Amino acid sequence: MLYRPKIHLKHKVLKYLYFIGTAFILFYFSTLDSYAQKPHVDGSLFREGLLELKFKENWKYQPGDNPEWANPDFDDSDWYKINPIGLKAYQMPDSLWSGFGWWRITFTADPNTVESIERLYFNSWGAAEIYLDGELVETYGNFSTDSKLEKTHTPNYAPDRPLKITPKDVHTLAVRFSNHQAKNNFNIFRYFAENLGFDIGFSSAVRAKFSDFRYPNSFATLSVIVAVLFILLVLHVLLYFKFRKEEPYLVITLITFFFLCAAICAHILLFFELNGFTNPIFSSILNSTAFGLGYGLLPYSLSSLFRIQKFYWTRHLVWLALFRTANYFIPVFNFILFDATIILAVIVLMVIIMRIAIKEKNRGALYVTFGAIGTSVFLLVNRMVNAELITLSTFLYYVDLILLYISYPLGIYIYITNQYGRLFLAMEQEVEVRTQQLNETIRDLTKTQHELSLKNNQNVLLLKEIHHRVKNNLEVVSGLLALQSAKMDDPTMQEVMLASQNRVHSMGILHQKLYQSEHLAFIEMKNYFENLCINILDSYNETDRIKVNIEMKELEMDVDTAVPLGLIVNELLTNALKYAFPKGEKGKIELSLESLSEDNFQLKIRDNGVGKALDAKIRGTGFGTQLVDLLTRQIDGNLMQDVSNGTMILINFKRQVAAGSGQV
Template identity: 25%
Template sequence: MYLKWFYIFGILLLAFNAQSQSTTPENEVYSIQDSLLQGSFMEVYLPDLIGWKFSPYDHPEYSSPDYDDSSWYTTTTPLREESAIPDSLWNGFGWFRLKVKMDSDELINSIIQNFGGTGAIEFYINDSLVFKKGNPSVNPEFQELKGFNNQLGDLYTFEKGENYQFAVKYSYHDYNFWNSFSFNRVRHDFGLSLISVKEINEFATFIKSHSGVNAAALVVLLMVMLLHFFLYRKSKIKDGNFWIFLITASIFIYSLAMNVDNFWSTSSFFWRAFLLGLTSLFSAVSIGLIPIVSHKVLEVKAGFFWKYFLHFILLSYLLDMVYRSTKYFEEQINLLLSLALVLAAIVGGITASIKAKKKKKKDIWLVAGSLITFPFLMLLGIVFIFFNIQHLLLLSLLYFFLFTIIPIGMSLYQGKKFLRMHSQLDAMVEERTSELEQAMKNLRQSHEDLKAAQTQLVQQEKLASLGQLTAGIAHEIKNPLNFVTNFSDVCLELVEEAKTELRVATKAQVPTGERNGIDTLLDNLQEILQTIETNLQKIYEHGNRADGIVKSMLLHSRGGSGKMELTDLNSVVKEYVNLAYHGMRASKNPIDVVLEFDLDIDIKEIPLVAEDFSRVILNLCNNAFDAMREKTGEPSYKPVLRVRTGKQNSTVLLSIGDNGRGIDPKIADHILQPFFTTKKGTDGTGLGLSLSNEIVQAHGGEIKVESTPGKGAKFIVVLPTSL
């Protein structure tokens, strides 16, 4: 509505100019001269001619050149003015007659054109029907309105210097209702003009250019609208993007509806009225959004008036419809009010720019410049019309920027703000990246330190295991060494006795008759030597045993070769369970434990790294001893360690179970994790079961845990029978 008013204002100026050059023709014949041609396409707008005869009645002879219309009402002002026909004569129907003389060279060959928004028309020249739109009738029921926007008629050839009788049959019932949809046309303005044929090609060129510029403007508006809708949905900068999308969508709908109205050749008068109403509504919305959108985009607080300016605009739009339908205001007053609201909207946008300037915001010139440029473009359009400037390129650019300058300015401002934020984010990302690199460096160092600590803890665990093993070995070595010591003493005594006997036997001079006594002595010596031999065998046996124990201890402490070899599982299990038991017995907190072995004799040799697997047995037994030690205070409690082996398909099972307190279900999933321990202080490193699990997995097996809280736990080692 408001954008159109600037062009209407220009047309009114042209009409005023044409009126000031017109004079009442002599002898009631109006001379059509080249000086009356106006507009971009050199046309004569017939309702602007003065001296039309009017009758509110209907008769077929009214189109005849011979009919006497001297008693009809004669207009003294152009028909586009409301006062041209008195209210007492206009009832929605009438005939208009005007006798003219064709004195124009340009209009010898003319095309008749009708502008949109008029009622039903029949146009006669010398009683010949040359143009018809709809069906004009004095009876509203028989009137038929057509909704064509700009309709071209047939070619008519005039003779220069000849007189012609123009007669127009025109009806526009329900004018007040239809005109409220912003047709912006006086009730008796039938909207016919004569256009020179040679201007039609220029008119067609203008229409094509207008279509191209309009399509370009719509594409730009659509791109801006979709861009900011996408940014509104995806970006964190939501507020400004939403408001730019809103005002761009409003201008887009306005421009689309206006151009559909201009180029859609519909004959439905209702749809013509609807499109014009939609155009006016979104024109009002577009103007009304300028202040609040400017404040939102520039991120400044809007005052009460600017915050609700859109409401004032919409109210004025509704009042405009009511006033137009009731003729409460003259069109000139309505025009001035519309211009005032447009300028007020621009002032609201400039006010937001000033507030943003005080807050030292950047790039506000993009918004302020587009707002200031907008009214200058509208003023330039009026100047083009007033001075009849027919520069197609300038008109096209003017139209294009008139619809796109404000959305483009605000979109560029938002884009610059986004780029600034992007630069700030880049700097922040670079800073965070540097911090993360330093943190990663620290993390790697911490990881290396942790690996060193873990290696140290593993070594400590080995040493702890070696300490327990040493205690068991010391206990085991003690007995064979006692045998060695005792039997060595006995042998020494026997050797001494044998020496004594030999000396006696040697010195004795025994007669031949006493030989029997010597034989007895020799028998005793033989017995002593036999005993010495037996004792030496025992010394050798137990010495070898002690040597084997020491070798096992050395292999355990050094870690062995790490190669799998076929090994007797039952033998290894029995040996290291006993070592663990004696180690526990030699510790500071020994307990009495009953060892129950149930070893499957069918299990032969399986691939094992014996020195590694021995640690598994020691760790499981030691954990079982610790678990049972906690329960020894209970009455009638007898610790029992049950060790079993058996076959299951292609695997062998080693089960080591105790009757201690069992494992809490809450921690059952964590006991095989490194550094997890329930022991207090320095009693445990949390690596025993973890290392045992790793050793078993290295053998291609797994450790399963079964526990009943309060009754004990069982660790089942599953091992493959082959490599």
């Protein structure tokens, strides 16, 4: 007989307890697992007052449109697990995206957390209807299954919208969503196409207060950046135009300009309502390209500023910015990895260049080091925040953004002003020494100037006296001619003597005007012509019958030109009085002198008489005509006449300045 061990009752009880315990544990963990399917929302998830529903494994998606899907009791267990947060268009299969669909998430919430929620946070470039526990709580844009009727939402700087959640054990959030344009345009913008999906969450009082001031805070941040960069840009432009041979000033000016453009493009939504198609052009592509061009020039600006020629090749780094822009359309490299590589490479280059500059004892290089390295560090921090590798408070984020744009231009300007400050101090010491020397020279020059002034005044008085005596001598000659003419019986000879007397008198008037004028080398022609015409009319006793009209502006002429002009006017006016009005009728003569250009003038004498040509042989010797021709050639002039309606004579000539006379 085989031996069968005896089974005690105790062992049976333990066996049944083990079975029951195992079943209980399995049931317990299955219960926990089913409970874990619903994410739990509590206060620990708030970040600066914002609780984002970033539960990647709990979001459900279904293409199409059915209002029943807003019902919290609807069974969505067979829906697709697709996270809408950060969803790019190329990540959504075409079979699931025809431009619209629904997202749902079911979660539990701590009652105290629910009571602290005051606002709904939603960020998207699509159109959406938000349902919470079956109730429509908010709309963004205009949802439509038809792309032509859809009006997408622009995530500008508006505050988060009010929301009050009724406390309960389980909540269901459903988002009826459409975004036709993102799918249509993703082939163009690929990486930088705006999200096909959305970001959503809840805001507490802390976040609500921030969102109310989002626009003024962002505008104030941009204003600080733009104001500082604009002032620095103006200062760098002035430095460049002051010292055009300094190429670093041009490069630094370009960097500041690119940073300014990038800052404005990054905040373009402050001024314009854009959509998911146009926003990447400004806030992503133009902003990134402008900043990339400026950032790529940093190593070259340092090497040229400190004259480190072996690093001048770094000017070619700007091509990387253009290549980076091209990479938006034709992806070759991973964008984040490419950006990080470029930033680190630029930092390494700048560290090497700055180390050489400091080693060569370039004073003030630390200011540039702060600006250049600071810009790179703040840029790295900004990229890490955007990639959610680190978190910063809102205040620190704004500070980082401001320093990112202004550090380098500001550091460079401090360096330049420091350099010029040192230069000016050295110059001041040199100026003090030179000033003493100049003061001694000035005293000697003042003494010499005083002596020269006395001699000059004596020369002026002497020259005026000479003109006065010449005028008196000419008056004597004119008087002698008048006495001689009175003793002659031949009318022809009397006429010749009168003409000669007028010629002498014309020169006498000129010398009279010269010694009466403040400028001994010039004479005012209008007043001279007026006196000359009065004298000629009086000499022929034609004051009442013939009127001379002088239409010209006041014009000064040098003596070398005024003398022949006076004689020419004397001859032409005499000729008009003698031959233009033969029957004793009344007449009018027009006289003018005008400037055609800087050194070219035109003399015009016109009468309304019978229209005899200047060289018409009526009577007389023809000496006056010969004299006019001679004087015209003397002033390098060209004489033209028109006798179709009276007589008009034009003489175009150039100003005649004797060698060594100069102008006063």
